[in-house]
Amino acid sequence: MDSSPLDRTRAIDLLRTMETIRAFETRIEALFKQGLLPGFVHSCAGQEAIATGVCSRLDRADCITSTHRGHGHAIAKGIELDAIFAELYGKAAGACGGRGGSMHVADFSIGMLGANGIVGGGFGIAVGAAFAARYQRREQVAVCFFGDGAANKGTFHEALNFAGVHALPVVFVCENNRYAQFTAASRTTAVADISVRAAAYGIEGDSIDGNDLLAVIDATDRAVARARSGGGATLINMATYRHSGHYVGDAEQYRSREEVAASRSEQDPIQRFTAHIVAAGVVTESEIADVRLAVEARIDAAQQFAEAAPFPDPATAMRDVFTEAGS
Amino acid sequence: MGSRRMTFGQATLEAMQYAMDEDPNVVVIGEDISWGGNFGQFRGLVDRYGPERVVDMPISESLIVAMAVGASAAGLKVVASMSFVEFTLGAMDEIVNQASKFRYMFGGQVSVPIVLRASDGVRGSSGAQHSSSLEGMFCNVPGLKVVAPSNGDDAKGLLRAAIADPDPVVYLEHKQITGQRSEVADGDHVVPLGSAKIVRPGSDISVVTYSNMVNHALVAAEELASLGVSVEVVDLRSLVPLDVATIAASAARTGVVLAAHESWTFGGFGAEILAQVRECVPDQSQLRTHRLGARSAPIPFSPTLEPAIVPGAADLVAEIRRILAV
Numbered sequence: 035m036d037s038s039p040l041d042r043t044r045a046i047d048l049l050r051t052m053e054t055i056r057a058f059e060t061r062i063e064a065l066f067k068q069g070l071l072p073g074f075v076h077s078c079a080g081q082e083a084i085a086t087g088v089c090s091r092l093d094r095a096d097c098i099t100s101t102h103r104g105h106g107h108a109i110a111k112g113i114e115l116d117a118i119f120a121e122l123y124g125k126a127a128g129a130c131g132g133r134g135g136s137m138h139v140a141d142f143s144i145g146m147l148g149a150n151g152i153v154g155g156g157f158g159i160a161v162g163a164a165f166a167a168r169y170q171r172r173e174q175v176a177v178c179f180f181g182d183g184a185a186n187k188g189t190f191h192e193a194l195n196f197a198g199v200h201a202l203p204v205v206f207v208c209e210n211n212r213y214a215q216f217t218a219a220s221r222t223t224a225v226a227d228i229s230v231r232a233a234a235y236g237i238e239g240d241s242i243d244g245n246d247l248l249a250v251i252d253a254t255d256r257a258v259a260r261a262r263s264g265g266g267a268t269l270i271n272m273a274t275y276r277h278s279g280h281y282v283g284d285a286e287q288y289r290s291r292e293e294v295a296a297s298r299s300e301q302d303p304i305q306r307f308t309a310h311i312v313a314a315g316v317v318t319e320s321e322i323a324d325v326r327l328a329v330e331a332r333i334d335a336a337q338q339f340a341e342a343a344p345f346p347d348p349a350t351a352m353r354d355v356f357t358e359a360g361s
Numbered sequence: 362m363g364s365r366r367m368t369f370g371q372a373t374l375e376a377m378q379y380a381m382d383e384d385p386n387v388v389v390i391g392e393d394i395s396w397g398g399n400f401g402q403f404r405g406l407v408d409r410y411g412p413e414r415v416v417d418m419p420i421s422e423s424l425i426v427a428m429a430v431g432a433s434a435a436g437l438k439v440v441a442s443m444s445f446v447e448f449t450l451g452a453m454d455e456i457v458n459q460a461s462k463f464r465y466m467f468g469g470q471v472s473v474p475i476v477l478r479a480s481d482g483v484r485g486s487s488g489a490q491h492s493s494s495l496e497g498m499f500c501n502v503p504g505l506k507v508v509a510p511s512n513g514d515d516a517k518g519l520l521r522a523a524i525a526d527p528d529p530v531v532y533l534e535h536k537q538i539t540g541q542r543s544e545v546a547d548g549d550h551v552v553p554l555g556s557a558k559i560v561r562p563g564s565d566i567s568v569v570t571y572s573n574m575v576n577h578a579l580v581a582a583e584e585l586a587s588l589g590v591s592v593e594v595v596d597l598r599s600l601v602p603l604d605v606a607t608i609a610a611s612a613a614r615t616g617v618v619l620a621a622h623e624s625w626t627f628g629g630f631g632a633e634i635l636a637q638v639r640e641c642v643p644d645q646s647q648l649r650t651h652r653l654g655a656r657s658a659p660i661p662f663s664p665t666l667e668p669a670i671v672p673g674a675a676d677l678v679a680e681i682r683r684i685l686a687v
């Protein structure tokens with residue numbers, strides 16, 4: 035683990051975000067298994083360091099595009115927990131008024147331009163946001179989160195090429211968890227490290243351990259600084275692993291129990307970060323326990339809010355297909 | 362206010378200039394855009410507004426639309442030249458899954474003010490992949506507006522309305538008429554989306570149509586007038602939103618409706634027009650509804666085959682004579 039100096043407040047903030055994502059995903063998974071949530075959900079448990087580390091280095095006005103596995107990105111970017119929880123229940127008080135659900139959580143007020151149910155759907159949108167920022171002379175960056183599977187979409191090529199041509203302020207973050215649904219990346223992708231493709235687009239490439247929060251932060255700092263200073267786009271391969279199945283309920287026949295257990299015990303980004311900050315004397319075990327308690331209480335409250343919130347009125351189902359006059 | 366003769370393409374160029382002069386956040390993107398586009402509809406824009414605002418795009422159709430979506434969500438208004446309408450198919454994912462759904466799916470948080478300009482229709486042996494009219498596909502998708510002007514004056518006013526509109530608009534420009542000259546009103550003017558126009562009043566039959574088929578219908582109407590048949594031609598101009606009231610009123614007056622278009626009849630927009638008429642005209646007893654469109658085949662290249670698939674003025678004359686038994 036990188037030894038960048040970390041002060042206590044910052045370490046606790048980072049830990050709180052990772053723990054919030056983990057607790058959120060754990061709770062959602064349990065609720066879904068009890069049949070209490072509509073639709074289907076994808077958990078990002080195990081990948082918290084990436085969302086947390088990247089978003090911790092962004093300003094509110096910076097934009098992100100997310101994926102079908104997007105709860106962590108939304109939480110790390112600052113979405114209200116009540117709003118995302120209620121959205122997953124399809125409630126009117128949800129971030130999207132219950133119109134979107136798990137795969138379409140968005141909060142444009144904080145630059146969270148949407149989770150996306152279309153794999154590879156975020157590349158061009160992030161490029162568009164970066165283009166707009168450049169055009170309007172705003173010092174903003176756009177970050178596109180995507181999976182190793184999405185890297186094989188044509189949209190990847192089209193977007194990275196254009197970002198390269200125009201040196202756009204965009205950071206492409208590959209959350210490389212080595213599987214796309216049930217298929218190992220080695221069966222579909224000729225290179226294990228997606229960042230080697232950066233050279234083909236004339237942009238910078240970087241490759242790091244995505245379960246190491248401090249490495250994520252360092253890589254993000256480099257890429258964001260490059261983007262803000264006019265140095266253009268970066269493609270970062272962040273190696274990680276998802277603890278849960280592709281979706282909640284996945285029988286996971288495509289990977290061994292041992293592989294999952296080993297990653298959970300040795301590569302867990304939260305355990306690694308807490309071990310590091312405790313060993314460095316930045317925070318104590320009891321402070322970490324306090325963070326966890328507070329996070330659980332916050333998740334309880336969000337769940338209660340979501341459960342108590344009313345469903346949307348069916349009479350509103352036709353609203354916002356188009357922009358209504360005066361809105 | 363006066364008017365000048367100019368091509369349909371030049372008329373759209375005037376609308377672009379009014380829109381770009383008015384709002385610095387209007388940008389134009391597309392392949393070969395700084396060379397004026399395939400039909401010259403963008404000629405000179407780059408000199409006037411610069412390459413940051415008139416952006417040459419790689420041959421990356423899905424990026425063009427996705428970037429328009431992302432940039433518009435971040436505060437711009439993007440006019441994207443898609444060139445031939447067939448090329449939008451490479452971006453159909455972005456059009457249908459992103460652009461059309463963004464506002465609704467995200468609970469009204471954001472609007473997507475983009476205009477996708479695409480050239481459609483037959484122009485004489487352009488072949489199967491450069492002759493289609495695909496409005497039926499777009500009209501089937503909630504969240505998209507669709508316009509298809511038949512002449513330069515409407516082209517200018519509808520483009521102005523399309524760019525001002527907060528939602529995604531598919532702007533279809535028929536390539537046969539892009540270079541044709543007609544009278545275009547001077548100055549800035551807007552044709553509101555969703556307003557059809559009766560371009561020739563008549564009493565025996567209502568031909569409800571749009572895009573270049575309007576021009577064929579006017580030729581047919583002139584020819585039929587010499588046989589004593591009075592044809593009313595309704596130019597829809599905008600397909601979504603659709604001016605049902607004007608169509609229904611015309612249908613109620615004449616009692617006979619012929620919905621006509623270049624695109625395929627089967628599953629086509631004509632069926633929607635007729636269904637709307639059936640739903641909206643109070644007295645159905647005397648109402649007759651017919652449609653004319655392309656036969657269900659890709660559009661062939663050979664000059665003898667193309668008109669065997671896609672109808673024109675002569676087919677309209679024959680069809681109207683058959684319907685009215687004259």
Ligand SMILES: Cc1ncc(C[n+]2csc(CCOP(=O)(O)OP(=O)(O)O)c2C)c(N)n1
Nearest residue numbers: 103151152153181182183184211213214215
């Ligand atoms: C265009 C498209 N194709 C296929 C799918 C079905 N699908 C959903 S998630 C997924 C795997 C994506 O893998 P990856 O990009 O690695 O993301 P991860 O699930 O590993 O986070 C697939 C194939 C989809 N949603 N969209």
Ligand SMILES: [Mg+2]
Nearest residue numbers: 181182213214
């Ligand atoms: Mg993956």
